[in-house]
Amino acid sequence: MGEGHNTAARNIRDAILAERPGAAEVLVADPYTRTNPIVNRLMQSGYTMAINRYPRAWKVVFEILSRKGVVEGMGPMLAQLTAAVRGLVAEFRPDVIVSTYPVFSFLNAKIRKANPVMKIPFFTVITDSTQINSAWYRCPCDGSIVSDEHTANVLRNDGVPLEKIHVLGFPVGLEFEALHPVRAAHPWRILYFPSGSSSRAITTLRLLSGLDGVVVDVVTGRRRAAHEAIAATGLPRAGTLTGWTDKMPTLMADHHLFIGKAGGATVQEAIAAQIPFLVSHVVPGQEEGNIAFIEQTGIGSLASNSPEQIFQKVKGAFANQGAIWHAWKKNLSALEKPSASRIIARFVLDQIHG
Numbered sequence: 001m002g003e004g005h006n007t008a009a010r011n012i013r014d015a016i017l018a019e020r021p022g023a024a025e026v027l028v029a030d031p032y033t034r035t036n037p038i039v040n041r042l043m044q045s046g047y048t049m050a051i052n053r054y055p056r057a058w059k060v061v062f063e064i065l066s067r068k069g070v071v072e073g074m075g076p077m078l079a080q081l082t083a084a085v086r087g088l089v090a091e092f093r094p095d096v097i098v099s100t101y102p103v104f105s106f107l108n109a110k111i112r113k114a115n116p117v118m119k120i121p122f123f124t125v126i127t128d129s130t131q132i133n134s135a136w137y138r139c140p141c142d143g144s145i146v147s148d149e150h151t152a153n154v155l156r157n158d159g160v161p162l163e164k165i166h167v168l169g170f171p172v173g174l175e176f177e178a179l180h181p182v183r184a185a186h187p188w189r190i191l192y193f194p195s196g197s198s199s200r201a202i203t204t205l206r207l208l209s210g211l212d213g214v215v216v217d218v219v220t221g222r223r224r225a226a227h228e229a230i231a232a233t234g235l236p237r238a239g240t241l242t243g244w245t246d247k248m249p250t251l252m253a254d255h256h257l258f259i260g261k262a263g264g265a266t267v268q269e270a271i272a273a274q275i276p277f278l279v280s281h282v283v284p285g286q287e288e289g290n291i292a293f294i295e296q297t298g299i300g301s302l303a304s305n306s307p308e309q310i311f312q313k314v315k316g317a318f319a320n321q322g323a324i325w326h327a328w329k330k331n332l333s334a335l336e337k338p339s340a341s342r343i344i345a346r347f348v349l350d351q352i353h354g
Helices: 003-019 031-035 037-053 055-065 072-092 103-114 149-157 174-178 198-208 224-232 248-253 264-273 286-297 307-333 340-353
Strands: 097-099 122-125 143-146 165-167 188-192 214-219 257-261 277-281 300-302
Touching (some): 003 340, 031 072, 097 103, 103 122, 122 340, 143 149, 149 165, 149 286, 174 248, 174 264, 188 198, 188 307, 198 214, 198 224, 198 307, 257 307, 277 286, 277 307, 286 300, 300 307
Parallel strands (some): 097 122, 122 143, 143 165, 188 214, 188 257, 277 300
8 A cells, every 4th residue: 555565666667677778678557556546546545544543453454464364365355456467467468577565476376376377477575674464475476575684584484485585675766876875964954754643743843943953854745734734833944845756865865864654665765875764653564564673773763652752862863973873874884775676677587587
């Protein structure tokens, strides 16, 4: 449901085309949208509402989907989606298939069983980290591509064959290869991507406005209501308020600290841009693993209890000439993989000729 799945798919496409200009054809398709766009939009709206307003309810759904047999038993409910995937494969006739969403490995297995001719190499790119839903790898495929060793260990410990686990990094955009991350300098610049309620974001901004030598730039994305509510208060007092933008890579590289929710793609983009991460909102389930990864690798911190906690974490990070910030920054340098999309693209292309 999150945009990270689509972002990962598009980045892999761009990397394949960059690696084989004029010699490769890539189709990026969302079968959910092709099957029933109206229902799909309603599902996405429901997902967005759940993670922002009813996160505990979403955690229950997440845990149910992780149980063995649940997704496997949804065959009759997914008949239309299965037919759409089968039609896409028959129409495009791919040499290799890469999925960035867990349910498609189940559908592909069903299609393969019914039609052995369609046994096309099929790989899954897991867009979450460290603590992941077993639906990502429960259904056998030709291989799982993961971003880091933490995630690879989850698969190994759950019995996935070693030869089917490929630690290649997360497919961030190619533009990250040319970025020059900001170094310590005053004023400290924060990039804030608010989630949760608008009132919580406003309280957070008011508190951060009291910090000397700190500028907060806010990006609300497609959350129009939040954008209007923040704008009505005149916040941020030192900084900018932006809605949707396609300049996130550059914005990340130009700031010292990112504050937002720990979506799989967002965390990996922050790593590529070398910007420490404060998690201001927890989506139980898939994002808990991303938060664990942030804290285990020492590249940021969880600060989701309250706006006051965010304020204290920011204040602490920049205290003593930014001692904590410098530590986070140093740890980020060990994780940086801005060319992961190219690495994945080369791997995928190799499967065609292998």
